[in-house]
Amino acid sequence: xNNLSSLLNPSVSADHLELVNAKRSFFIRTExxxxxxxxxNYVHIVTKSGKVFVQAKTLKSxxxxxxxxxxxxxxxxxxxxxRHFADYQxxxxxxxxxxxxxxxxxxxxxxxxxxxxxxxxxxxxxx
Numbered sequence: 001x002n003n004l005s006s007l008l009n010p011s012v013s014a015d016h017l018e019l020v021n022a023k024r025s026f027f028i029r030t031e032x033x034x035x036x037x038x039x040x041n042y043v044h045i046v047t048k049s050g051k052v053f054v055q056a057k058t059l060k061s062x063x064x065x066x067x068x069x070x071x072x073x074x075x076x077x078x079x080x081x082x083r084h085f086a087d088y089q090x091x092x093x094x095x096x097x098x099x100x101x102x103x104x105x106x107x108x109x110x111x112x113x114x115x116x117x118x119x120x121x122x123x124x125x126x127x
Contacts, residue, residue: 017065019045019053028053030069035105036062036079048084048101072118075108082122088115 016027028047037044038059045053063073070082080097087098088107095107097115107115 017045019055030066030071030081031083033071033081034084034099034101034103035081036071038077038079070122072115074111074115075106078105080105082118085119085122088119 015030017030017033018025018027020026028045032047032049034046034048036059037046041056041058043055043057043059043062045055047053059073059077059079063071063079066079071079072082074080074097080099084099084101085097086100089096089098089104095109095112095115096104097107098104
């Protein structure tokens, strides 16, 4: 796929996500993505290898792209891959998803019920 087409129409398969930089387009495995953090019209894609890829796209575009995968929107700025989920925590400082690598991702009050339902569904699908 050429770069202009990729910029306008990002693609994903069940197991790969196409990313674009100034020189080329390339693929990463969706299972390697821990979470995606939105920052206005950019996203930071954090992988389990520690690499962070910055893309000039909105978090909403990635949410739509990944809607049939294990990714769940937990907050206005976060889309989490539930394959990396470790724990759901409610504290005095807010609600969080604890990830397998030890990072914590916030869960907004607005999305708390949706995330709790998603956690239950994902856990029951595994067991």
